[in-house]
Amino acid sequence: MQDENPRPLLEVRGLTKQFGAVQALKGVDLSVLPGEVHCVMGQNGAGKSTLIKTLSGVHQPDEGEIFWEGEQVGIPSPTAALGLGIATMYQELDVVDGLSIAENIFLGHEQATGGVLHVKKANAVARTLLRRLGHGSLSPSREVGTLSAANKQIVSMARALSRDTKLIIMDEPSAILDAGEVQNLFRVVRELTSQGIAVVYISHRLEEIREIGDRISVIKDGQSTANNLDVADTPKAELIRRMTGRDVANVFPERTAIPADAPVVLDVAELELAGHFEKLSFSVRAGEILGFAGLVGSQRSEIVETIYGARKATGGQVSVKGKKLTAGSVTSAVDAGIGLSPEERKSQGLILDEPIYKNVTLSTFERFARTGLLDESAERRAAREQIDALELRPADPQRPARTLSGGNQQKILLARWLVHGTTVLLLDEPTRGVDVGARAEIYTLIRRLADAGTAIIIISSEIEEVLGLSDNVLVIDDGQVLAQKTATEIDEHGVLDLVMKGSAA
Amino acid sequence: SSDSGGGSAQPSNASSEGNAAAGDEVVIGFSGPAADHGWLGAINSAAIAQGDSLEDVDLRVAEGTNDANLQISQVEQFINDKVDAIVLLPTDGAALTAVATKAMDAGIPVINVDREFSSPAAARTTILGDNYGMGRSAGEYICERLGGKPDAVVAEIPGVDSLPLTQDRSKGFADALKTCGLDVDNRVPADFTVAGGEAAASQLLAAAPKIDAIWNHDDDQGHGVLAAIDSAGRDEFFMVGGAGSKNAMDLIKGGESVLEATVLYPSTQAADGVRLARLIAQNKAMSDLVEVEVPKRIVLNAPVVTSDNVDQYLPTAFSS
Amino acid sequence: MHGPAGRSLGLVVALVVLVLIGLVTSGDRFTSSENMLVILRHASIIGVLSIGVTFVITAGGIDLSVGSVLGLTSVVGSLTAVQAAASESTWLLMVVVSLLVGAVAGLINGVIIAYGNVVAFIATLATLVAARGLAEIISERRTLLVTNTGFTKFMRADFLGVPVLVWIFALAAAAGWFLLNRTTFGRRTVAIGGNLEASRLAGIKVKRHIVSLYVLVGIAAGVAGLMMMGRTTSGTSTHGYLYELDAIAAVVVGGTLLVGGRGTIMGTVLGVLIFSTLTNVFTQNNMDTSVQALAKGAIIVLAVLLQQRFASGKMRRAKKQPLKA
Amino acid sequence: MHGPAGRSLGLVVALVVLVLIGLVTSGDRFTSSENMLVILRHASIIGVLSIGVTFVITAGGIDLSVGSVLGLTSVVGSLTAVQAAASESTWLLMVVVSLLVGAVAGLINGVIIAYGNVVAFIATLATLVAARGLAEIISERRTLLVTNTGFTKFMRADFLGVPVLVWIFALAAAAGWFLLNRTTFGRRTVAIGGNLEASRLAGIKVKRHIVSLYVLVGIAAGVAGLMMMGRTTSGTSTHGYLYELDAIAAVVVGGTLLVGGRGTIMGTVLGVLIFSTLTNVFTQNNMDTSVQALAKGAIIVLAVLLQQRFASGKMRRAKKQPLKA
Ligand SMILES: Nc1ncnc2c1ncn2[C@@H]1O[C@H](COP(=O)(O)OP(=O)(O)OP(=O)(O)O)[C@@H](O)[C@H]1O
């Protein structure tokens, strides 16, 4: 960025886009310079993903102009966008489970002559790309379906890198990455920008924006409210105000002391899942928030899924309030009062084509029903209460879940268990993709649930969040508990030190 | 290759007792279409019963199929197994001609039943019902009953329309009607099944408010046709059946039904085929003919069964 | 109800067009109440079957065995022994026996699919073949006559000028609609078809529900078998031959998604009526079977295109998954 | 290749068990090379069809029309006019005509599915019905004799002791395997079946690819039609009747996922051979047709269960979607 007035690589003016009755974009401008990291910010549902999808040829804008290297262009298809040199990492994972890592990376631009694949060459190039992303240990021939969500994100990133691009758009790439992974990502981003490649970066984590961003554009309710702000000159509070229109204190709620006589609600004794973890024991008391800190792939998800019965334990015992659960039975867990908000909202959580309220009441519709007859108005009422409590947008219980923005979809899962009312709540990445404003609400809500006596386990790839929200923390690596501490005893560096030592050993 | 199946020695034109007497044990392969309706079921059962009743016959029955490809491989299997004779009711005469010829060339006499091969060299003997004749008989009967009414409404419910035998029947029927100035006014094909007959007939009755005569090609589907007629409460016409099931003959005998007559189409052809195969394999001839060998082609008659002569045919009728 | 109704609109239009064609080409003969009853009676058996099939397809499954289970129930229901016992007690015995046979066949399908993890297509294909074989063995490939007059009288009777068969169809449609849209059973069905894993993680007893779905469609096949026995006064292994294809076609033309997650009983009923009316119009016009086949193929595609045009709200989604059968 | 091979192991075991049963019950008669060729020749036509079908199913589609397109190509290929022209030039003309008919039928399917957004099941069901009707009209419902001796000589010949039909099957299998596993076409086919939206986002021209898949399976039906003409020396509209079910069954028993995203040519070949061997063993043992049907149903389920046991690595995922047909 030595030039005083470099020509923008991409210039967007007055973009609008309507979905049925929803006006997703109402006039958005954007100007991206070569070699810069341009951050796009906004609340859940503001229109960020819609904007980038019009740039990558997925959606066609209703109005507005797009200029690429000074010339007005149309982007009628993803192929056209890729042809221009725009590669995109979408917010929703866009990998093909049945193909290998290398095959996913080169999907659509295979390493081939005359249609015949060069498998070895593809694997070799893929390996180089993975190594560049700090994942040299992943085998390029491994099937993507066996990877964790975080690793799938890496594949998606490698795919974007494998293209000959001038602009890479990243829609919340860090949402499922842990601190180490994010640093990896930033390293790659810096590498790209130093080669003159521009990056459009979307994230709800303000610290990240500070660290990696050059300029910021803000969208609110489908409209540009600020363009090309200089990162260094814009205080955090102002950003939040521009996004939300109000002030949000991004602090974790006060901890309330757990009463000394609070009973153990969830007891995990010598739990074992062959191939993942063994002899795991811990317990959670009523009103306690237990955080799982660790890196991606540390098996935290597997642990909660096994507690929940979604995976069948190969040994050990889970009990709730002294009542023993049947291994591998979700029903037994739910009946005992456990709820799980799963890690992958699309594949494990939502019925995308069903309306919000049916998704919210997926585990409670039987309760609203009388002798097998549904009471949909009661369901809608209950759903609406949670929609209001969580500021879910749009606040229309009838809207199909598919049409919600990513962060709002996440809120549906929380709402489901809030309606259910549980004694034990397992939250796997509950704030993934949730904006700052709503995040604060969710934190408050989780704390309120705990205060009301719910035992909570929370997994988050943001160590800060785990530490800030929990009463006690388990530091987990490779399915083993490295340390059990009260949250105030340890800080982010402490956790990372433990984990690094653990994996070195 | 005409004599390849018959062997070289002179057949012994023994007496009928002589033919019945057990001879050398012979293995006969039988393959026919899927027994997906009553008449074919009867064909199969009769052939199997015939095989069981002959002590010196080991009858191998291949899976009934409507797939020429599968039936060809069954015949190939019979050839490999060097059976003494093959009785073949082809899914499609033309499609099985090549493999039947192959069997004949391998010295295995083939007895072609019901659906004729496209080459005479493919079979040692052919035994056929007369499909064209069947249609003619039905048409002639209707002409006889309605001859004086040139504007009479005649309806036809054939079986599976895509089969050549259906075409032959319909052609015979149309030709016979032409001679008395009638034609087919409504034609709704069924599929040889009871349910198909019912469905076709109820559609037909709705389409034609007044009918004088119906020819239904098959008595098994006829059961459904009659159920539909009963449902519609119609009786202004008479009906002629086909094939000659026991149920149909009982109704004809009873005289209460719209079913006045049925045109016989023997369900014992394959059983006859088994008998002929045995004779040929054992190098015997047909006792009741002067001819010293089993004839090359036997076309069975298609008589009309009415209340007048039903008692004569009831004993050989098949119960569908 | 606005969504499904909107989607059904295209089908209603298709049906109206067909009726108009019938009217123009065959006039009063076509619109006579007798002819309407012919269409409805013809539709009723496939109709009941299709309503059952709607449930399994909505749940993301498939049942290829319905036709041959229909045949099997008709054979067992009209066995001499059963009819003899029925004539000593009540013809309802035949009903009970047939429904039981259907339910057991469905139970076997369901258990193999839910607990054996065999894909539904294969499991029910196996049952298709096996049930047909069993029906042939039991019936010795004969057509069994239904002689119990209590049974045939009831099944072939009219009630308020409408045949009992059509009443059964109407009742099955109403019950199916209610079950799918107003009960927890229906909600579970849609949820499982929409996202099986999410349903399981929400605490729904997925396997048990899948089994009950196949039992349900088995019972529907039993009811259809009884209707067939009434309509043809016979039971045979050939009853219901290839009905599975007709039923699936009606369900899918009706707008139920073959991948699961969306089902419409109203659409299924319209789908069945369209096919039944089509056959009737063809016959009224004394059309050649081969030409009928050619026309039918074209009309199926047109009906679906028409339906899509009217369900425009859903069009984008459909566009994204054209291949998903 | 370790994954697919592992999955196929169960099928190999099933096939070996079948062969052992054949050996025990029929001895040398079963294992004779002639009998093996009977099995292979029988398998070859369905085999070529199934290889084509493997591609569309892998891509998440389905083709119900293959059987009747086979019939149509056989009819057009053996038309008097075509044969006359062929005898004036070369019998390869018949080959070209049949393949062209198959390709056009596939093109129609593909365009209706990809651009008309009609679900594949319905679109190809419509083609099934229409193609059969067209074949009947063209052939006037007669069986057309193939009289061109150049053609029949070639198709019925042996080469190195193995019938040409079997060679065609082997070549189709090898070509299919190569196309699916070693080319961009194959990769994209799997990708579209696994995640259509992701494939589109990756820049694959999804619609165009879908069309080419249906053209491919149409051509496979044309090849199968030619083989059928050779084997039966006739062309008729009844050729290929219900082959679609046999082909789909072989493909799915072979381990290709009916929801798409995973396909195996090796599995398909094994699936076809299992069914063909089964029929052979039954005939060798003179088994009653109805009992055969019963046994066949049970064996289909057993083969799939066996296959799953061997593909244990994949079991968990399969478990989560038992219903998805
Ligand atoms: N396909 C669609 N159909 C209907 N509405 C849609 C569709 N896609 C997006 N929307 C709506 O458009 C608006 C913008 O959504 P978008 O996904 O762009 O938000 P976002 O800024 O990316 O939010 P998040 O931070 O939660 O990802 C939302 O109100 C959303 O509900």
Ligand SMILES: Nc1ncnc2c1ncn2[C@@H]1O[C@H](COP(=O)(O)OP(=O)(O)OP(=O)(O)O)[C@@H](O)[C@H]1O
């Ligand atoms: N040792 C390992 N070798 C290879 N892959 C591994 C290993 N450990 C974990 N994985 C991969 O990571 C997945 C487990 O990650 P898991 O979801 O448990 O991590 P997590 O700590 O919950 O991460 P997240 O914070 O993203 O939820 C496994 O499904 C596997 O694909």
Ligand SMILES: [Mg+2]
């Ligand atoms: Mg977004």
Ligand SMILES: [Mg+2]
């Ligand atoms: Mg995880």
